[in-house]
Amino acid sequence: MNLRQLFLQHVAQTSAFPLMLEIDSAQGMYLHNKEGKAYLDLIAGIGVSCLGHKHPAVVEAIKTQADRYLHTLVYGEFVLAPQVQLAELLARQLPDSLESVYFVNSGTEATEGAMKLAKRYTGRTEIISCKKAYHGSTQGAASLMWPKDFTQAFHPLLPGISHIEYNCEWCLQDITSQTAAVVVETVQGEWGVRPPTEGYLKKLRQRCTEVGALLIFDEIQAGYGRTGTLFAFEQYDVVPDILLLAKGMGGGMPIGAFIASREVMLALSDKPILGHITTFGGHPVSCAAGLATLQTLLSTDYIQQVKQKEALFLELLKHPGIREVRSAGLWMAVEMIDFDFIQAVIKRCLQAGLLTDWFLFNDRSLRIAPPLIITEEEIRWACEVILDAVEHTFKDRGLTRWDVLH
Numbered sequence: 391m392n393l394r395q396l397f398l399q400h401v402a403q404t405s406a407f408p409l410m411l412e413i414d415s416a417q418g419m420y421l422h423n424k425e426g427k428a429y430l431d432l433i434a435g436i437g438v439s440c441l442g443h444k445h446p447a448v449v450e451a452i453k454t455q456a457d458r459y460l461h462t463l464v465y466g467e468f469v470l471a472p473q474v475q476l477a478e479l480l481a482r483q484l485p486d487s488l489e490s491v492y493f494v495n496s497g498t499e500a501t502e503g504a505m506k507l508a509k510r511y512t513g514r515t516e517i518i519s520c521k522k523a524y525h526g527s528t529q530g531a532a533s534l535m536w537p538k539d540f541t542q543a544f545h546p547l548l549p550g551i552s553h554i555e556y557n558c559e560w561c562l563q564d565i566t567s568q569t570a571a572v573v574v575e576t577v578q579g580e581w582g583v584r585p586p587t588e589g590y591l592k593k594l595r596q597r598c599t600e601v602g603a604l605l606i607f608d609e610i611q612a613g614y615g616r617t618g619t620l621f622a623f624e625q626y627d628v629v630p631d632i633l634l635l636a637k638g639m640g641g642g643m644p645i646g647a648f649i650a651s652r653e654v655m656l657a658l659s660d661k662p663i664l665g666h667i668t669t670f671g672g673h674p675v676s677c678a679a680g681l682a683t684l685q686t687l688l689s690t691d692y693i694q695q696v697k698q699k700e701a702l703f704l705e706l707l708k709h710p711g712i713r714e715v716r717s718a719g720l721w722m723a724v725e726m727i728d729f730d731f732i733q734a735v736i737k738r739c740l741q742a743g744l745l746t747d748w749f750l751f752n753d754r755s756l757r758i759a760p761p762l763i764i765t766e767e768e769i770r771w772a773c774e775v776i777l778d779a780v781e782h783t784f785k786d787r788g789l790t791r792w793d794v795l796h
Contacts, residue, residue, distance in 0.1 A: 409740070416443035419761055419768055421745065429745045432772055434761045436747070437611045437721075440638035441686055442761040448641040451682035455675050465493060465671040472677035479684055480649065483620055485629045490655035493647050493672030497610035497636030498526025500646040501573070503658075503666050504632045505530055507650065508571035508604045510665060511657040518565060518603075519573045520556040522581040522751045525608055525634075534573055540750070557587045562597040569603040571632070576622040579611045582723035582752030583716045591628040604631040604654070610646070614638030614683070615693035615762050617719035618700070641683030645676040692762040696720050699769060703758065706773035711780040711789070716755075720762060723755040724776070731783055732756055738779035744772055 391399070393412055414424040419442050421429045434440060441448060455472060462468050477491040494500050505517055519525065519534035526532065532541045533548035541547060554561035556578050565572055574594065578584040598605040607630035612622040616638065619625055623633075631654065636646030658665035687693060696719040707715050707724055714725040726732055732748050735756060739746050747757040756776070760768075 411740075411745075418442045418444070419764055427743065429740070429743050430768060430772055431745050432739075432760045433745060433747045433757055434638075434759055435642070436757075437616060437637040437759050438640070439642050439761050440614050440616070441641050441683060441692070442763045443642065445641055445683075445686065445763075447682045447686050448643075448679050451678040452643065452675055455678035459674060461670065461673060465668045470672070470674055470677070472674045472681060473672045476677045476681040476684065479681065480647070483684075483688075484633070484649065487629060487631075487651045488633055488649045490652040491647050491649050492655060492658070492666070493645065493677065494636075494668055495644050495671055495673070495676075496526070496646045497608075497634065498528045498531045498646075499668070499671065500610065500634040500636055500648045501525040501531040501534070501608065502528055504573070504606050504634055504648040504650075505571070506666055507632065507648065507654065507658055508606065511654050512570045512602065512604060514568055514570035514603075515550045516552060516566075516568045517550060517571050517573060518552045518554055518569055520575070520578065521553045523556065523573075523575050523578055523608070524580040524750055525573060525575075525610075537751075556581070556584060557590050559590060559593055562593060565597050565601055565603055567601045569598075569601060571604040571606050572598055573606040573608060575608045575612065576626070577612045577617060577718045577721070579721075580750035580752070582725065582749050582755040583718055583721055585716075585718045586626060591623070591626045595628045595630075598631075606630060606632040606634065608634045610634050610636040611721070611759075612718070615687055615696060615719075616721050616759065618693065618696040620687065620693060622718070639683065640676050640680045641686075643676040643679035645673070645680050687762075696762060699764065699766070702766060702769050703773065706770065707776065709777050709780050709784075711784040720758075720760060720764070722758040723749060723752060724758060725752075725755045726780070727754060727789070729753040731787070734783040734786070735776070735779045738782060739775055742775045742779070744775045746776070 412423050413421050415422045419430055421431055480491055481489045521536045525534045530548050533551045535541050536553040554564050595605055607623050609622055613635050633649040639645050700717055700719050716723045732754055736746050749755055749757055
């Protein structure tokens with residue numbers, strides 16, 4: 391049996407139609423199959439490879455740490471330099487109230503830890519999240535998800551969860567003195583890149599403060615320069631009580647974190663002790679990679695280039711088959727006609743050597759979230775490929791401009 395057949399037989403499947411690209415190597419902006427064909431990666435492993443694939447600084451940090459030690463003991467017991475150095479550098483980039491970092495392995499684990507922390511600190515049980523938000527797939531994080539299309543088969547999930555509409559100021563009255571926390575994406579991702587409306591996050595912050603609920607910002611996708619600042623919330627003059635990070639944090643290695651004040655975080659260390667524990671969270675190699683990633687972002691102008699690169703995408707992505715392009719930095723949703731149209735475009739792009747994707751709660755939009763290192767030349771080529779795929783799909787389906795508008 392070949393590798394693809396073994397993949398289908400022995401690797402657990404998450405859908406009936408995996409992309410089935412057999413990856414042999416990766417470097418910078420490109421993935422390569424075993425025949426040597428290059429694919430420009432326009433989604434960065436869903437926001438993970440913010441510095442591209444195999445960034446030299448990240449690879450060197452991994453090798454250096456691997457030569458020193460790997461796993462030692464469960465998280466939080468030993469003083470490990472990679473953890474301490476990354477936590478300290480993160481804290482220096484954040485407001486003073488976000489000083490205590492709890493390292494985990496993924497975004498969903500960050501969500502789970504933050505939910506427990508909010509309940510423990512406030513003594514309350516209700517948690518509110520926004521509709522059409524995605525915070526992870528484990529049972530607690532999945533409980534935050536609405537609609538229930540992706541969760542109904544696994545019910546009952548966690549009780550005490552309520553949902554409000556994102557950007558709905560009237561809905562903020564649902565946040566009460568019974569609410570432990572409100573979990574919200576600074577920019578909604580899987581609904582197809584929906585930034586907050588003017589003043590919404592400030593009013594959300596005010597309401598949480600009024601009733602004593604903790605405000606949790608999920609920047610698992612929005613963080614690490616994706617929207618044009620290191621953290622998206624910096625653009626809205628609002629500070630959360632807890633910040634969730636992952637994806638781009640490790641430059642390609644698995645790592646996540648939830649960050650709060652020391653006062654709040656100490657709630658997990660008492661009554662009971664070991665209120666939240668993880669064996670592999672804060673793995674030294676992942677933390678070393680995370681440190682190299684953050685140092686690189688801070689010492690280069692990749693983040694400062696985001697808005698300029700975003701503008702170029704927006705300038706070029708124009709076609710009757712494109713209804714709208716929503717963006718937040720180098721994170722875009724190119725809305726088209728329907729799921730079948732998007733799938734045809736993705737397939738044509740893949741044939742041309744361009745890797746794209748769609749969104750969990752918006753299957754009529756094309757996902758664009760490339761590594762921040764993408765060049766102007768690569769943006770122009772990617773847009774040419776997308777537009778060509780849209781044009782062919784447009785014609786193949788016999789569509790007119792009128793069809794798109796209606």
